[in-house]
Amino acid sequence: MRRALLSLLAILAGGAKLHAAEQTPLEHGEYLTRAADCAACHSAPGHAAWTGGRAFALPFGTLYSANITPDRETGIGAYTDDEWVEMLHHGIGRGGRHLYPAMPYNSYTLMSRDDALAIKRYLFSLPPVKAPPPPNRMNFPFDQRWLMVGWNLINNPDRRFRPAQDKSAEWNRGAYLVDALGHCGQCHTPRTLTQGLSERQFAGAKQAGWVAYNLTSDKDHGLGGWSDAALVQYLHEGQAPGHGPASGPMAEAVQNSLRYLSDADLHAIVAYLRDVPARADGAASVPATPVAGAGGDDALGARLFAEACAGCHLTDGSGRQSAWAALGGDHSAGDPAGTNLVQVLLHGSELQTTQGLMFMHGFTGAYTHQELAALSNYVIRHFSGRAGTVTAADFAPVGK
Numbered sequence: 001m002r003r004a005l006l007s008l009l010a011i012l013a014g015g016a017k018l019h020a021a022e023q024t025p026l027e028h029g030e031y032l033t034r035a036a037d038c039a040a041c042h043s044a045p046g047h048a049a050w051t052g053g054r055a056f057a058l059p060f061g062t063l064y065s066a067n068i069t070p071d072r073e074t075g076i077g078a079y080t081d082d083e084w085v086e087m088l089h090h091g092i093g094r095g096g097r098h099l100y101p102a103m104p105y106n107s108y109t110l111m112s113r114d115d116a117l118a119i120k121r122y123l124f125s126l127p128p129v130k131a132p133p134p135p136n137r138m139n140f141p142f143d144q145r146w147l148m149v150g151w152n153l154i155n156n157p158d159r160r161f162r163p164a165q166d167k168s169a170e171w172n173r174g175a176y177l178v179d180a181l182g183h184c185g186q187c188h189t190p191r192t193l194t195q196g197l198s199e200r201q202f203a204g205a206k207q208a209g210w211v212a213y214n215l216t217s218d219k220d221h222g223l224g225g226w227s228d229a230a231l232v233q234y235l236h237e238g239q240a241p242g243h244g245p246a247s248g249p250m251a252e253a254v255q256n257s258l259r260y261l262s263d264a265d266l267h268a269i270v271a272y273l274r275d276v277p278a279r280a281d282g283a284a285s286v287p288a289t290p291v292a293g294a295g296g297d298d299a300l301g302a303r304l305f306a307e308a309c310a311g312c313h314l315t316d317g318s319g320r321q322s323a324w325a326a327l328g329g330d331h332s333a334g335d336p337a338g339t340n341l342v343q344v345l346l347h348g349s350e351l352q353t354t355q356g357l358m359f360m361h362g363f364t365g366a367y368t369h370q371e372l373a374a375l376s377n378y379v380i381r382h383f384s385g386r387a388g389t390v391t392a393a394d395f396a397p398v399g400k
């Protein structure tokens with residue numbers, strides 16, 4: 001009770017620091033660094049933790065994330081407090097260098113100065129590692145960083161989070177976690193022509209080959225059909241009964257960030273998402289059990305599913321051994337476009353959980369593109385009763 005009261009007071013004071021009462025300043029900074037998921041882009045496979053080097057393939061070149069260990073030469077060690085806040089709020093790095101918005105400062109701009117500095121304090125407590133990120137390869141004129149001045153005028157809201165007076169403390173905490181820290185809209189909100197975030201908040205969007213689904217309160221297309229408990233479980237564990245597992249970029253968000261959030265914070269996120277106006281965009285939700293006989297006339301797809309998939313997922317999609325292999329009601333198994341299904345078949349997926357590593361390997365070596373397309377359309381029909389539109393070309397990288 002006392003804890004709840006303290007939390008409420010902290011939120012009302014505008015600091016949105018739910019845990020300030022029981023965390024040391026460093027723990028608080030670590031919690032915020034996780035909630036903001038800086039690791040998603042600044043820790044890359046094959047590179048030491050926090051040294052960046054993750055490649056972002058943009059239409060006009062390749063950009064690499066920065067080393068954010070406190071090394072003075074190659075990392076963030078020389079940043080002053082004011083420079084740090086300027087970087088997170090306005091996307092302007094040391095020496096006035098304009099950052100590209102692959103670094104989501106148009107979300108972090110909502111962060112309070114205190115929270116921005118708590119993150120800095122935590123990162124400065126890590127061992128410095130000398131590691132220059134690979135040089136960017138951006139084509140002219142996009143290598144001209146000052147062009148971002150125009151982008152910022154249109155697309156960076158450049159304001160701090162202000163609690164809505166007519167909403168509860170829980171809603172406001174959720175809004176802060178989702179919009180300022182978790183930057184959920186960077187994947188789930190459709191973009192404008194200039195690549196800013198559009199007004200159609202959380203209507204669902206395609207990002208780096210994956211569909212980040214509709215998170216609005218629409219019952220058929222968004223989260224309206226999910227219970228609070230299922231949503232909290234999905235964010236905490238990366239799977240929920242009747243909704244399937246999180247793969248790809250969402251599995252990463254759960255693994256690096258969401259699974260560390262407190263129960264109160266996860267409930268706050270849900271309270272806020274519940275209130276997002278409904279939009280009937282994107283693929284409709286999928287029934288919790290496979291549609292009987294729907295895929296029965298497709299002998300090739302059915303055979304391949306039995307051979308390659310049912311061993312882990314079972315024919316009825318209930319999943320063997322682990323709840324993460326249950327596919328009933330899974331948005332990706334029943335989306336007629338098959339976008340994320342193609343991604344998991346191409347690249348596999350993995351998710352570190354309290355019950356060990358959940359893992360699915362990719363299938364490109366094992367089958368032809370035609371077979372994978374037939375298999376995909378079978379999966380979509382089997383789990384949703386809808387006709388899939390996956391073709392062999394979906395599995396062929398451009399130019400091959």
Ligand code: HEC
Nearest residue numbers: 036037038040041064065066068093094099100102103104
């Ligand atoms: C979605 C990916 C992504 C996330 C999440 C992200 N960053 Fe970045 N960040 C980048 C990229 C890409 C760059 C390089 C941008 C450029 O060179 O213009 C970058 C650049 C930076 C820089 C370099 C500034 C400089 O002086 O060159 C710092 C510092 C930084 N990020 C800190 C953070 C912190 C702190 C967080 C979490 C609060 C974070 N980033 C989250 C992608 C990300």
Ligand code: HEC
Nearest residue numbers: 182184187210211212213245246247249250253331332340
């Ligand atoms: C880096 C991109 C990215 C970020 C950031 C991200 N998501 Fe996702 N999200 C996805 C993708 C991609 C999927 C689909 C995953 C799949 O197919 O398993 C997804 C799926 C989901 C789903 C399941 C929807 C459904 O219909 O199955 C929920 C709920 C969700 N995200 C909530 C959130 C919340 C809340 C945040 C912020 C705290 C967030 N996401 C941040 C990319 C992202």
Ligand code: HEC
Nearest residue numbers: 244245246247251308309312324332349350351358359360
């Ligand atoms: C070795 C066991 C295993 C095999 C074999 C396997 N899967 Fe998976 N699959 C999993 C696990 C575990 C996950 C969850 C991974 C995660 O959460 O990152 C998963 C995830 C998925 C998802 C993603 C659901 C979502 O919403 O993100 C789909 C779709 C899928 N599998 C379809 C298939 C198909 C089709 C086959 C056969 C070609 C197959 N799987 C073979 C274990 C397996």
